[in-house]
Amino acid sequence: MVCKLGHWQIVRRFAQRLWARHAPSIGPVGRTEPNVAPLGPAATPSRHKRARRSAMPATPSSDTRSAAHKLFPLALPTLLFASHIGPGPSALFAQTALAASPAAVPRPELVASGARLSGNRERTRLVVDLSRHIKESELDVFTLARPYRVVIDMPAVEFRLPTGLGRKGKGLVHRFHYGTYVAGRARIVVEVAGPVRVANVRVAKSGIKSSIIGPARQAPAQLVLEIVPSTPERFLRVIEERRRWRPRIRLEAPAKASTVDSARDGRTVIVIDPGHGGIDSGAISRNGTLEKFVVLRFAKLLRKKLLEHGHDEVILTRDHDVYVPLGKRVTFAQSKKADLFISLHADFVSRRWAKKARGATVYTLSDRASDQISRELEQHANRSDIIAGVEFAEESQPVRKILVDLLRRETNLRTLAFAGTLVDELRRATRLKQEPHRSAAFRVLKAPEIPSVLIELGYLSNAIDEKLLKSQAWREKVAEQIAVAVDKYLEQRVAKLPY
Numbered sequence: 001m002v003c004k005l006g007h008w009q010i011v012r013r014f015a016q017r018l019w020a021r022h023a024p025s026i027g028p029v030g031r032t033e034p035n036v037a038p039l040g041p042a043a044t045p046s047r048h049k050r051a052r053r054s055a056m057p058a059t060p061s062s063d064t065r066s067a068a069h070k071l072f073p074l075a076l077p078t079l080l081f082a083s084h085i086g087p088g089p090s091a092l093f094a095q096t097a098l099a100a101s102p103a104a105v106p107r108p109e110l111v112a113s114g115a116r117l118s119g120n121r122e123r124t125r126l127v128v129d130l131s132r133h134i135k136e137s138e139l140d141v142f143t144l145a146r147p148y149r150v151v152i153d154m155p156a157v158e159f160r161l162p163t164g165l166g167r168k169g170k171g172l173v174h175r176f177h178y179g180t181y182v183a184g185r186a187r188i189v190v191e192v193a194g195p196v197r198v199a200n201v202r203v204a205k206s207g208i209k210s211s212i213i214g215p216a217r218q219a220p221a222q223l224v225l226e227i228v229p230s231t232p233e234r235f236l237r238v239i240e241e242r243r244r245w246r247p248r249i250r251l252e253a254p255a256k257a258s259t260v261d262s263a264r265d266g267r268t269v270i271v272i273d274p275g276h277g278g279i280d281s282g283a284i285s286r287n288g289t290l291e292k293f294v295v296l297r298f299a300k301l302l303r304k305k306l307l308e309h310g311h312d313e314v315i316l317t318r319d320h321d322v323y324v325p326l327g328k329r330v331t332f333a334q335s336k337k338a339d340l341f342i343s344l345h346a347d348f349v350s351r352r353w354a355k356k357a358r359g360a361t362v363y364t365l366s367d368r369a370s371d372q373i374s375r376e377l378e379q380h381a382n383r384s385d386i387i388a389g390v391e392f393a394e395e396s397q398p399v400r401k402i403l404v405d406l407l408r409r410e411t412n413l414r415t416l417a418f419a420g421t422l423v424d425e426l427r428r429a430t431r432l433k434q435e436p437h438r439s440a441a442f443r444v445l446k447a448p449e450i451p452s453v454l455i456e457l458g459y460l461s462n463a464i465d466e467k468l469l470k471s472q473a474w475r476e477k478v479a480e481q482i483a484v485a486v487d488k489y490l491e492q493r494v495a496k497l498p499y
Contacts, residue, residue: 110134112159112178113220117170123199124171126190126225130157133221134203141201141225142242143235144389150190150198150227151389157186163288172196172227177387179279180322187279189389192227195235200226267312268490271333273343273444274299274316278323280387283348283380285460292321294469295344298457301475302344305483325390326382326443334447340418340486341452343444346469347377348461358462359433360426360478362419363454365412365446366439377456378440385443408448415451418489422453425485429477430458430468455482 114129140153159178166176174191181187204222274295276282282291299316306314315336317329324332333341349357369375423436433456445452457478458465468474 110155110157112157112161115161115165115176115178117173117176119171119226121171121193121229123226123228124173126173126176126188128188128223130203130221130223133205134223136201136203139201139203139223141198143196143198143239145236145239147386148192148194148196148235149386149389150192150196150225152188152190152201152223152225153181154186154188154223156180156184159186163290164284169193172229177279179281181279181388183322187389189279189387190225190227191386195230195232196227197230197234197238198225199228200224268340269313269315269336269338270306270311270340270342270486271315271317271336271338271450272299272302272306273329273333273341274318275343275345275381275444276323276384277318277321278388280323280384282384283346283460285348285466286463287466289460289466289470291346291348291460294346294460295457296321298469298475298479299344302342302479302482305479306486309483309487311486323384323388325388326385329444330447333450333452338447338450339490341445341447341450342482343442343452343454344457345377345381345454346457346460346465347380349376349459350461357433357459358465359431360436360458361433361456362422362426362437363442363445363456364415364419364437364439365408365442365452367441369438369440371435371438374438374440378442381454382441382443411449411451415453417492418451418485419453421489421492422455422482422485425481425488426455426478429481430474 109132111131112128113131116127117124118127119125134155138155141151143150157178161178166178169175169191172192172194174193176188176190178188179186202224204224274292276292277296278292280292282295284290296318300319303314303316313336315338317332318324329343330341363374363377369378419437423432426432426436442454445454458469460466460469
């Protein structure tokens with residue numbers, strides 16, 4: 001029996017039988033209903049406490065006390081036996097709770113609990129603490145140019161690391177980024193000072209204890225990457241050799257959508273693009289608020305509002321925390337023959353612009369940024385593919401560029417019309433930045449046939465804007481006015497424009 005079931009299965013079965021025998025006499029202690037949904041993230045601690053106080057009985061009944069006295073002498077040996085043979089009693093109850101709750105999310109198999117750099121310009125090492133050992137065959141390590149980067153692909157990881165870790169470099173490393181790249185795969189991207197060579201990559205057992213992964217006697221593994229200087233010629237040669245045999249990894253597809261051709265049946269298709277995601281957190285406020293989550297939450301609300309306004313098809317380029325390359329966001333909108341493309345951001349500017357940068361801004365495409373702040377935001381947004389370790393495609397051929405430019409000129413009229421309507425409606429709901437319609441060379445706005453705008457909802461570098469971005473009431477109001485702007489633009493397009 002022990003060989004087939006194991007110690008924990010025996011203990012668990014014993015505990016379940018024990019509870020089944022005595023639970024009827026105990027009753028739903030501490031609850032007024034057998035199933036109470038957990039409080040959502042918007043609930044405050046005070047509401048939670050009030051709910052618990054109102055649910056708790058004033059005094060336990062005599063039946064409850066007598067049943068508890070019967071159960072305690074039997075439960076105590078069970079817990080002592082359980083703590084002797086393996087994980088503590090909390091693990092037993094955690095397993096039972098997960099089994100009982102269909103909505104519970106299973107704990108990730110692989111957790112990263114720490115990361116650090118060491119070394120100098122001659123040899124630099126990156127060490128990542130992992131919750132378990134993984135095979136080196138599960139790793140894919142390669143280099144990219146323009147700019148110089150080292151990329152590590154690995155099985156799905158939950159990164160429990162301090163916010164902002166990786167911003168400061170050391171030795172050959174400028175900085176490093178980490179996060180989900182595609183479904184079931186995580187990625188670490190190391191930005192380096194120049195051409196380097198991967199001298200060593202391994203997964204070794206470590207003597208460091210970790211409370212995150214369970215009992216203290218279990219030690220995590222360590223992913224170790226060591227790099228040394230190389231020459232530009234050798235660096236590029238390694239990349240070329242890899243291209244010959246490496247199968248291309250298929251990137252996470254954007255949110256599923258209908259393949260109905262809007263041009264054929266008159267349906268309107270609107271694509272909403274929540275910026276950043278996955279490995280690319282975007283801006284991070286001084287309080288640790290991440291742009292990728294702020295804009296994703298707003299995008300889902302805007303989609304809901306647009307559907308309520310009667311628009312046929314509203315699609316998100318991502319509907320969860322995953323990275324979608326900038327070019328793929330554009331081609332996705334093109335494949336759906338979108339009537340509008342709306343990219344959402346909430347950026348962070350340097351201290352010299354922090355006081356000036358507050359309020360919403362609407363951006364349209366131009367070859368050059370209209371001002372210094374726009375240039376800074378453009379550079380930040382266009383760095384997303386660098387952060388995510390995406391290899392850049394070659395530039396288009398000259399003839400194709402000419403055709404694209406001609407098409408873009410026509411589309412630009414529609415884009416400007418929508419941007420003007422959008423500014424007017426946003427003004428009713430929130431504060432706008434001075435000169436709220438600006439332009440810059442954002443890569444996600446480069447679909448030549450689709451009117452495309454990028455909305456900076458606010459600035460996470462500004463405390464007031466950050467507070468508003470986290471306010472449900474503010475989000476509702478702003479999303480509603482954006483939906484109104486879309487309505488007016490589409491009505492004007494049908495009434496006045498020959499396309």
